[in-house]
Amino acid sequence: MTLNTLTCHDLQELLKAKKITSEDVLKDVLAAIESCDGKVKAYVCVNPLVTLPSQSSAISGIPIAIKDNICVKGLKSTCGSKILEGFSPAYDATVVEKLKAQGVLIVGITNMDEFAFGSSTETSAYGVTRNPWDLARVPGGSSGGSAAAVASDEIIFALGTDTGGSIRQPASFCGVVGMKPTYGRVSRYGLIAFASSLDQIGPITKDITDCAILLNAIAGYDSRDSTCVDMPKPDYCQALINDVKGLKIAIPKEYFVAGIDKEVKSAVDEAIGLLKNLGAQFKEVSLPHTQYAVATYYIVATAEASSNLARFDGVQYGLRCQPKTMRRTPLIDMYEETRGQGFGPEAKRRLILGTYVLSAGYYDAYYLRAQKVRTLIRKDFEEVFKEFDCILTPTSPTAAFKLGEKTDDPLSMYLSDICTISANLAGVPAISLPCGFTKNNLPIGLQILAKPFAEETILRAAFTYEQNTPWHKQKPRL
């Protein structure tokens, strides 16, 4: 039986018709993890206590994997860091509560770049995750574990988080669907924060239908997250319409400049051609502040991270260290040694950068200025969405790069987020879905963005494209 290779909606039909049981599904998923994960290393732990659902809902009995920065009570949340080694959350994140209430089975916790700082899942303290399409390549990051697990059928669907592209870029590299909802659409309560004004939890799935199903399951207002927006939640499955006639799609010219891989450009151009034939209307536009997005992000996000990671100090949880000989005072030494031992190099780089741009004498020149450029980036999108329903771009300028290729060049790693980062700065929803393969059989991702709270428009455009192409049916050979 290979029930692990099916989608949630396939399984729902079979379960409803009583052709299979939840036990059968779980068995196949656990067997897949057993046979694949030695090679892929998508998981940091498999839930020893996963039991069959007591709740009954449309998605009960469906196995899910959760990224290592989302709290699941009684399991482990380490954020891929040594500083949280052994940490066991005392409560469930809101999204986890919702999933449990609907009988979804939490099968395991997936690997990630340490504290979500990364685009390759190479910085986890618990090992490197590999791309199921080519084990010598990265799965993308920081939600590389979740994306790889979905791509290799080691899980039915997964949750990831996206601060600068960390759902969309790994989805693109792994040939699966990944969506970052509008900021405030999904509660961040129980998500270990990286950048509070940018972070969002979102679905990583095998197809667009499953994306709508999982978004339904997790979206919605939560009074425990004061940045969660109290807006009515539609049934996202109603948006799965195979029709884009009259849809106005903007192509921002700044996303198609030098640096984009020829094969990526060609695949995206073909996708545009297909959607045009299906009745969508395209026009080239400008998002003039695009070139400043990465710089803006690496000021704003690192500043927020430096504040959010101040809590990892050896006092209440995680690692605690003292140096062998006293340097300053026992207390300061505890802070400095704990954080010095517990954080990896990328985390340290970002903490230094973030602290610097907020420090006295530099705050105005860096952080305040970056917040103003962020306003300009946001206004660029507002302007385009006055006339257009969607924006279409590649998800990433390249397909998956090789393991180790960018680890010594942080700036080059940062620039791989160039197509995804603006959506977080502007707060707009965005999806990545497969749109082809390179000649090396590496997946290429297409990105569709819409204005705030217009996830339905994205789902409609993405569903139409998917239903008219074969990409989502292709699987890696492991």
Next chain:
Amino acid sequence: MLDIKYVAHLARLHLSEKDIGRFSGQLEEILKYINQLSEVDVTGIEPTCHVFAQKNIVREDGLKPSLPVSEVLQNAPAKEREFFKVPKIIE
């Protein structure tokens, strides 16, 4: 010019000499890149703290269920009775 030792102390982060050597060059390169923001005209532009207008969320100051102390302390590196134990703060 980023004084890495000074900023590391602000961040309560101990860096080895090796870290300092490795990071100095990398951070200078990153700062050079982010300095391009100085060429943007931001006259009259309001800073964005949050993408959507946020109002302060308040609630009634009433007692609600909370975590039991044992669960709060379950991950503590050092504890005693219902307290987190830490090095002496005041000499």
